[in-house]
Amino acid sequence: MSAEAGYGTQPDVLAALLAVVGDAGSVLSYDEDRSFAALSLGRFGSVGSSQLDWSGVEVLHRSPAFDGDGLRGLLRGLSRPDELAVVFWSNLAVPSLALEVGLVARHAEAILECCFACWVYLADSGSLIEFQDGEGFTAGRVPE
Structure with a gap:
């Protein structure tokens, strides 16, 4: 199966998250x-x-935290609440999601529960946050 054919085939993983963010995501x-x-x-x-x-x-920050509070703290330091964020999960079968940073912060726990690894791209600031369950967060500038 090609990456394109497999992309987004498991949207149910995001069901709880989409229920709370609604049309804002x-x-x-x-x-x-x-x-x-x-x-x-x-x-x-x-x-x-x-x-x-x-x-x-x-690298702007490394944190051993692997919970919603850890993600919220990074978002506060790196972005504005109205900035566009794109959340990618480690499994292409789970479709990526675009929403405002404020919603990522508000629903950080639900985002982190979707998959054992994810990345949050902060489009305006050109930063990326990587989350690996059990290892924590790394945030840095996207290379040119």
Whole structure:
């Protein structure tokens, strides 16, 4: 199965999250996902299959936290509440979601429960937050 054919085939993983954000969240199509990924995730190398290689990148903060409070703290320090955020999960079968940072902060626990790893791209500030369950958060500037 191609990445495009498999993309978004498990939207039920986001059902609880979408129920609380409603129309304020936008589920991305495969093409939209790939466009945002090219501006963010695609500019990093990888370590293994699901971690970014942060070597040579401006790291802004590392945190051993792996909960909603940890994500909220990073968002407060890196962005404005009305900034566009795109949330990618480690499984392409779970579609990416675009919403305002304030909603990401408000529903941080629900976002982190969707998958064991995710990335939050802060479009206006050009920053990315990586979450790996059990390892915490890393935030940094997206390489040019």
